Amino acid sequence: MNFKKRALARVGVVAGGVVLSVIAATGGAQAYTYDGTSPSSTGCANDGSTVASAPMKNSYGTYGVIELRYSLACHTAWARITLNYTQGACGDSSAGYGCSTASITRNNDGREYTCTVYKGQTQCYTPQVYDKGMTSFATGAIDAVTGLMIIRTAAY
Numbered sequence: 001m002n003f004k005k006r007a008l009a010r011v012g013v014v015a016g017g018v019v020l021s022v023i024a025a026t027g028g029a030q031a032y033t034y035d036g037t038s039p040s041s042t043g044c045a046n047d048g049s050t051v052a053s054a055p056m057k058n059s060y061g062t063y064g065v066i067e068l069r070y071s072l073a074c075h076t077a078w079a080r081i082t083l084n085y086t087q088g089a090c091g092d093s094s095a096g097y098g099c100s101t102a103s104i105t106r107n108n109d110g111r112e113y114t115c116t117v118y119k120g121q122t123q124c125y126t127p128q129v130y131d132k133g134m135t136s137f138a139t140g141a142i143d144a145v146t147g148l149m150i151i152r153t154a155a156y
Helices: 003-026
Strands: 049-058 061-071 076-083 100-106 112-117 123-125 136-144 147-152
Touching (some): 049 136, 049 147, 061 100, 076 112, 100 123
Antiparallel strands (some): 061 076, 061 136, 100 112, 100 136, 136 147
């Protein structure tokens, strides 16, 4: 019997509804070692390398790159977006467009973390997901005058 069913059997129908609400809110994703942690502060970035990348471009030009980074020592993956320009005002109604973002998604359970490139920055990286024996992919989004670009890397 899987964990969700065992939990419901133990706590009963009333509490089971609460458990189901929590599971639905988290997407049912399993929490592993290193999930949601910083690649830099854990030291996982020390041996991190780019295992997949994709240019953030449309018919008007290339605006940056989205990378899927991986640490063999920690068995973790994270996303990094790097813009070819400094992010201008973004994210509010006066700016008229959203800030650029990156996300990492673990394929087996959908665990996802994001980061945002704020005004004055050119880059951000997401918290990491543990993915030994699993795969993950990175997604980048840039809201530019020329339109919204959402680009995904291959999974690794």
